[in-house]
Amino acid sequence: MTASPSIGPTFEEIYRKLAPAVVGYLRAHGVDDPEAVTQEVFIAVLPKIGSISGGEDGVRTLIYSIAHARTVDHHRRTARMPHTVEYERDLDMRLTASAEDLAVGRADTSNVLSMLSTLGDDQREVLLLRVVADLPLEQVATVMGKSVGAVKQLQRRALLTLKEHPHITDRRPR
């Protein structure tokens, strides 16, 4: 199946369906202004959408391929220059949920992001693409340019590493 070039509402539906997860994926990578970068990703996808094969899965793979490239660019850029963005509370992994946050049920992901930072880059990327982006193994392999077997191994090692994280071992009943 090939996505129609006349995108109008269809592309808007795709945006509404996938944009929140793309924002979460970029936020987990610590990208500055993930909402703005998400919009850049969709703007970059738009000219190519007529040539995508594979229906919604194909669109999803392309979107995360571009988002993945943006995160790589971001990490290279931040490695070269000092980080000079304003303080953003949501990105601060040292914080715990306030009573207010707990009361209104706001998502507090600082704990899990802190744990993910202990993983290797590829292991963390596999988990984010599998869990946040909701991609199957084959599409994760396409986005990362690796074989399915390699992705499977990375995923397995990531889960085993997380299992041994102090946050989890402390919670475990003795």
Place this chain on the structure above:
Amino acid sequence: MNVDDLFSDIDESTVDAVTPLLLELRRLADGPVPTPSAELAALLAKNVTSLESRRSRRQSRHPFRGHPTITALVAVGVLAVGVGTAAAVSPEFRSGTTDVITGVLNGTPANQHSSGHTGQSGPDSQGNSGGNSSDAPGRSHSPSPTHSAHPGKGNGSTHSRATNHPTPPAEASAN
């Protein structure tokens, strides 16, 4: 996504340990839809196409734009064809080209031959610049390439150019 999909080859204790963590991670994808920027909102609207596609079409109409190497190669090719045509049509052009090559090989600017700056005779200049002759030992003993290039021409100007070895500018000023 059902996180159980992740655990196809993971033991049960690991599954129990990391499932709450993965569910927490999954909540990252549950945020609000970001409000589209003006550009994206315009693209999401009907009957609006991205400028990017127009740019790529315009780029395709000018295939060499943005490829300086290709442009340079094309320019060199055009020059080569022009020079070849001129050489084929005009014997004088060939002669002049030979003079230029001879001048380059002798380390002498070609325009000095043609502008008549040949007041210094060969033996004088060689005598005044012994260091230079030692730098280029073959030059003073070997016959001029111009002679061998045009043995039967009998062109007086060519002959005079071949026998005169003008002094380089620095030496001329010293004399």
